[in-house]
Amino acid sequence: MVKLTIDEKNIQAEKGSTILQAAKANGIAIPTLCHHEGLSPLANCRLCVVEVTQNKRTRVVTSCNYQVQEGMQVATQTGRIVSLRKTIIKLIMGRSPNVKIVRDLAAAMGIEKTPFTLENEKCILCGLCEHVCSEYIGAHAITFTGHGTGKFVSAPFCVSSADCIGCGACVEVCPARCITKKDVDDAKTYYWAESETVGPARVMYNWNARVAWKKCPKCGNAFPPPSVLPYLDKGEALPKEFFDICEKCR
Amino acid sequence: MKIETIEDLNKLKAAGEKLLRPDILRIQVGASSSALSKEAAQVGGQLKKELEKRGIEAAVVSVGCLGLSTQEPIVEVIAPGKPKITYGRITAAVAPLLAGAIADGNVLKKHALYRTDVEELLCSTTGFSYGMASAEFTELPTAGEFKFLKPQVRIAMRNSGQINPESIEEYAARGGFAALYKALTKMTPEQVVDTVIKSELRGKGGGGFPAGQKWQSCREAGGNDKYVICNCSEGDPGIGMHKSLIESDPFSIIEGLAIGGYAIGAREGYIYLHHGYAAGRHKLKKAIDRAAEFGLLGENIFGSGFSFTGTLKEGAGAYVCGESTALMACLEGRAGEPRPKYIHTAEKGLWDKPTNLNNVETWCNIAPIIFRGPEWFTKIGTKASRGTKVISLTGNISTPCLAEVPMGTTLKTVITKLGGGMPKGTTLKAIGIGGPPAGALPASLADTPIDFDALWKAGSMLGSGGMIVMDTANCMVDMTRFFLKFLEEESCGRCFPCREGIKRMRELVEGISIGVGKPEHLALLEELAECLSQTALCDLGKSAPNAVRCALRHFKEEFDTHIEREVCPAKRCAM
Numbered sequence: 001m002v003k004l005t006i007d008e009k010n011i012q013a014e015k016g017s018t019i020l021q022a023a024k025a026n027g028i029a030i031p032t033l034c035h036h037e038g039l040s041p042l043a044n045c046r047l048c049v050v051e052v053t054q055n056k057r058t059r060v061v062t063s064c065n066y067q068v069q070e071g072m073q074v075a076t077q078t079g080r081i082v083s084l085r086k087t088i089i090k091l092i093m094g095r096s097p098n099v100k101i102v103r104d105l106a107a108a109m110g111i112e113k114t115p116f117t118l119e120n121e122k123c124i125l126c127g128l129c130e131h132v133c134s135e136y137i138g139a140h141a142i143t144f145t146g147h148g149t150g151k152f153v154s155a156p157f158c159v160s161s162a163d164c165i166g167c168g169a170c171v172e173v174c175p176a177r178c179i180t181k182k183d184v185d186d187a188k189t190y191y192w193a194e195s196e197t198v199g200p201a202r203v204m205y206n207w208n209a210r211v212a213w214k215k216c217p218k219c220g221n222a223f224p225p226p227s228v229l230p231y232l233d234k235g236e237a238l239p240k241e242f243f244d245i246c247e248k249c250r
Numbered sequence: 251m252k253i254e255t256i257e258d259l260n261k262l263k264a265a266g267e268k269l270l271r272p273d274i275l276r277i278q279v280g281a282s283s284s285a286l287s288k289e290a291a292q293v294g295g296q297l298k299k300e301l302e303k304r305g306i307e308a309a310v311v312s313v314g315c316l317g318l319s320t321q322e323p324i325v326e327v328i329a330p331g332k333p334k335i336t337y338g339r340i341t342a343a344v345a346p347l348l349a350g351a352i353a354d355g356n357v358l359k360k361h362a363l364y365r366t367d368v369e370e371l372l373c374s375t376t377g378f379s380y381g382m383a384s385a386e387f388t389e390l391p392t393a394g395e396f397k398f399l400k401p402q403v404r405i406a407m408r409n410s411g412q413i414n415p416e417s418i419e420e421y422a423a424r425g426g427f428a429a430l431y432k433a434l435t436k437m438t439p440e441q442v443v444d445t446v447i448k449s450e451l452r453g454k455g456g457g458g459f460p461a462g463q464k465w466q467s468c469r470e471a472g473g474n475d476k477y478v479i480c481n482c483s484e485g486d487p488g489i490g491m492h493k494s495l496i497e498s499d500p501f502s503i504i505e506g507l508a509i510g511g512y513a514i515g516a517r518e519g520y521i522y523l524h525h526g527y528a529a530g531r532h533k534l535k536k537a538i539d540r541a542a543e544f545g546l547l548g549e550n551i552f553g554s555g556f557s558f559t560g561t562l563k564e565g566a567g568a569y570v571c572g573e574s575t576a577l578m579a580c581l582e583g584r585a586g587e588p589r590p591k592y593i594h595t596a597e598k599g600l601w602d603k604p605t606n607l608n609n610v611e612t613w614c615n616i617a618p619i620i621f622r623g624p625e626w627f628t629k630i631g632t633k634a635s636r637g638t639k640v641i642s643l644t645g646n647i648s649t650p651c652l653a654e655v656p657m658g659t660t661l662k663t664v665i666t667k668l669g670g671g672m673p674k675g676t677t678l679k680a681i682g683i684g685g686p687p688a689g690a691l692p693a694s695l696a697d698t699p700i701d702f703d704a705l706w707k708a709g710s711m712l713g714s715g716g717m718i719v720m721d722t723a724n725c726m727v728d729m730t731r732f733f734l735k736f737l738e739e740e741s742c743g744r745c746f747p748c749r750e751g752i753k754r755m756r757e758l759v760e761g762i763s764i765g766v767g768k769p770e771h772l773a774l775l776e777e778l779a780e781c782l783s784q785t786a787l788c789d790l791g792k793s794a795p796n797a798v799r800c801a802l803r804h805f806k807e808e809f810d811t812h813i814e815r816e817v818c819p820a821k822r823c824a825m
Contacts (some may be wrong), residue, residue, distance in 0.1 A: 087781035091750035
């Protein structure tokens, strides 16, 4: 175990764990936006910044990916840290003022409005959907396209992703709730001058994917791609036959 | 022919010397990009023809970049037993006149710049002696007296403009691979690392991190798979120092990289170039192939047991790909985005293996440091910044050029002695050094020395050494807007503060420049600057605010005038 202090509280944390994990385990709240327990840290939103003092040197670091070390002193609510977080929230508000989680975070920090000209992006570009699809599910069906403020998440070349398995993990992890899926009995896929009917399917609107329902080998019924949510939250690995057997039979 | 012993190397050196100072006339024509744009390619052929007409045989060779672009095409004449004469502005029209002068044994006075009687070589114990000046030549200044060369100490540029960059023989003739031989056969890897530490060499890519320290961490990291990387992805707008080194002396990069590989324990080296840089790719590929042909890259170099291969890799060409972790992502085939550096790349870099990345100019300094020893290097430059810096001088200056000056040389010296001062009728207003994140320093600080710490204290930073001179026709609000626009376009977009923050800073400065700025916008700019400098993921985002902070520290009045009076004193902003 590693001994450190967080906000002057003596803490013991597992070696190899991050400051964020140690804080959470001890009831100390640090705001995050691009973090999910079941996935490795992205460190994209920078909201989780804290001050770390080691060897008489203080730096501002992101707590989601900074490992705990013996004797380190962490401060999560200094004037500087609060001020930095407020600026980041104001920046995100400028891009996505109508996304619920952004408004909630701003309200929690006492920020009513942002000084920047408003845009209206639904996606906050946190990267969690791409992350879960590649790291946890392993489908690698979606990715970021472009760079800078023009970035967006899409299927390869913005065409329908053939690798999407319709598990809906992206829907579950998206903090902005901007990814939609729908289970339909009768889906049609449109090509140049033709269309193809894909029986019962899950439609992933954002990725233009229509994933056919599977047939359960045990009961013979068609079933939609299962939800990965319970496994994701606990960070547990998915069982081998996860996508093959319907939920009832499992 | 494989070079395995010192005798082999000396034979290669002798072959090169025969090329550099043959029994017949040797004409060197500078073939840098600026020269080629002035039709230097035709000059060589033209001269050869003209000399043949007069019955004179000459070896005409394309060499690299001397750095004096306003005198291009530069032609150097090496006649046996006579001093080397360097001529400027030898266009195809002047070629017959020059041929005539050579035939008569005279100097074409109108175009002659300087002469070289003897030349010291950094990687050789013996220098070159061309010939002593007869009465005809003594009117010309020597290379050491010539005003463009006098303030310079050419370490990285030691061979630039002096050799055919594709000739391994000519490179060896000027001491090439002597340092590699010394390192591999007379020094242990730890001794090589120690030498670089003692030299106090700081990286030339912008970070200024002590190179020796990086080498040591990488050496100490465990494992058998390690990598060394040469960062050739020069990305700052408007400058071309590394471009010049790559095209003029690619073998020095390879030698430095091999020495680094030996010191750190890496068997593989990568040279990273921007995609689409054909001239650089061509020269580097040729140099790598040639070195491998001669056994100076590959298995068991100099019979030392050390094997090393160099591979050229091209990236997509983004400014952010010059950041070391983004560069490594590119090499791995991923998108060029930086990653958090809480674990240093010296421990976990390319494919999670210990990796040492240095800038191309840093690598070009390695061979002389190994050959001459670290004490020699520490005598050049300042206490905080040893050695030299290659400067690309551009902007509103009389003679834009490329030069290598000892650290500690003031900005003013570069402008007056190397740049020929401000063009007639213009007044110096600001000097940008270090690229977009470094902002620009006012004319009142022209006495600031080129030194990592001094420039940092002044509010700017050395960066990669691109110096842009601005006069009173430039508006600092407009310039700041330009710097921010560049950084905004180059931001990878991964982390929120940089992606959103630089855009908003640019919007605010743009607003000020078109007359809709408000006093509270300056406070908002500082709030954004603080946020980015503390929370951004990589140095692009962390240093971007410097463009604004430097401008507000030194040119606040100009910003205030735009805001309060809605006037642009330089008459540049559209109000």
